[in-house]
Amino acid sequence: MGLSIKSVPALPAQTAFFARLRGHLPAHLSLVDEVADVLQLSTDSTYRRLRGETALSLDEATRLAQHFQLPLTDLLTSPSESVTFQRMSINAQPGGISDYLRYTASYFGQAAAANAHISYAAKDIPAIYHFLFPELARFKVFFWLKTIKTVEAFSNLRYAAQHIPNEVIAAGAAAAEQYLRMPTVEIWNDETVNSTLRQIEYYHDAGLYEQPADVPRLLDTLEALVQHIQRQAIAGRTLRHNLEVAPYQLYFNEILLLDNTILTAAEGHDRVLVSYNGMDYLHTTDASFCTEVKQWMRVQTEKSTLISQVSEKERNRFFNKIYARIEEQRRKLRQGHRAP
Structure with missing residues (x-):
């Protein structure tokens, strides 16, 4: 009997949040490097968060939002209907x-x-x-x-x-x-x-x-x-x-x-x-x-x-x-x- 491997579901709000962070980042900078530096994480741990395999803690999300000057409410709202200023x-x-x-x-x-x-x-x-x-x-x-x-x-x-x-x-x-x-x-x-x-x-x-x-x-x-x-x-x-x-x-x-x-x-x-x-x-x-x-x-x-x-x-x-x-x-x- 073979083993079945369950894929870990991605976190859509978190994925969208990182997409917004990427949009704030100058083209010559690496999102992985910037996030790893802000959160003091290894590259592997950072990639897991970027792929939505590991959930961001509230503290991590807050630190990233402050560093990139992106309101945390962007995690919670639908970009098609609301705009954060x-x-x-x-x-x-x-x-x-x-x-x-x-x-x-x-x-x-x-x-x-x-x-x-x-x-x-x-x-x-x-x-x-x-x-x-x-x-x-x-x-x-x-x-x-x-x-x-x-x-x-x-x-x-x-x-x-x-x-x-x-x-x-x-x-x-x-x-x-x-x-x-x-x-x-x-x-x-x-x-x-x-x-x-x-x-x-x-x-x-x-x-x-x-x-x-x-x-x-x-x-x-x-x-x-x-x-x-x-x-x-x-x-x-x-x-x-x-x-x-x-x-x-x-x-x-x-x-x-x-x-x-x-x-x-x-x-x-x-x-x-x-x-x-x-x-x-x-x-x-x-x-x-x-x-x-x-x-x-x-x-x-x-x-x-x-x-x-x-x-x-x-x-x-x-x-x-x-x-x-x-x-x-x-x-x-x-x-x-x-x-x-």
């Missing part, structure tokens, strides 16, 4: 903005190291650009903390540049350095610059500047930022310290109100950031969600006009409308100063 948020403390910007720099640094491409549907001017212009960055950070996040330490303050520490601007500049390293597609529309213009005007009308002379300087700096974007569009490259860095495409969309969604796409390393609460983001590497957003971005570029390197007439028309709005704000400001 992590968040990047500004804590309601004055120092929270520095942590947020350092995290952002790390996020874009990892994406750049993975040779990612960025697609950005810009409802507002991409926040990263403000940090190329420190005076405007200080205003935007003050506005975010006082008016959006209502941080208590700012509640009785009016805007002045000295209220924002240099370390905040340095952290934002480091994030900008990483962002500009990557090939970038940005989709703008007629409203993209308007929120910053309205914020500058709102603080003026509400008497929230310590020095009224800051208002024309902020408008000048905003115009300089727009000129920077225009130079990028002409060159078809991102610019840092007047040096061309990475391929850049700018699209003008006439029909859609955009939503500040960001896609960083790399081989096996896609991630989507979705904005909420003004400056906070939810982000995910869920493959089906990333694929859906990638398709949406593709459709939006097809329905938009490329105004970088080509379409000089459309590009000039787009930027001239922005400059006209800035000049209109200057005119209103001058009229206000002449009022009795």
Whole structure:
């Protein structure tokens, strides 16, 4: 009588979990080696877990999830119906903005190291650009903390540049350095610059500047930022310290109100950031969600006009409308100063 050998049933949730881990791993690294290192296991023991022959303990699953920054809930949910997000948020403390910007720099640094491409549907001017212009960055950070996040330490303050520490601007500049390293597609529309213009005007009308002379300087700096974007569009490259860095495409969309969604796409390393609460983001590497957003971005570029390197007439028309709005704000400001 022969012996029958029962095969050990694989663990489907565990197998799926390791598949997700593999998707988070740069192509040049070995999943076996990484898991063995994290769990301090032999290669043979690691293979048994990867094949689903040995169940992961809760402690092992937790250690792997933390190391790969993959939520444990991915073990429990159906990827077709649910998406797991992590968040990047500004804590309601004055120092929270520095942590947020350092995290952002790390996020874009990892994406750049993975040779990612960025697609950005810009409802507002991409926040990263403000940090190329420190005076405007200080205003935007003050506005975010006082008016959006209502941080208590700012509640009785009016805007002045000295209220924002240099370390905040340095952290934002480091994030900008990483962002500009990557090939970038940005989709703008007629409203993209308007929120910053309205914020500058709102603080003026509400008497929230310590020095009224800051208002024309902020408008000048905003115009300089727009000129920077225009130079990028002409060159078809991102610019840092007047040096061309990475391929850049700018699209003008006439029909859609955009939503500040960001896609960083790399081989096996896609991630989507979705904005909420003004400056906070939810982000995910869920493959089906990333694929859906990638398709949406593709459709939006097809329905938009490329105004970088080509379409000089459309590009000039787009930027001239922005400059006209800035000049209109200057005119209103001058009229206000002449009022009795």
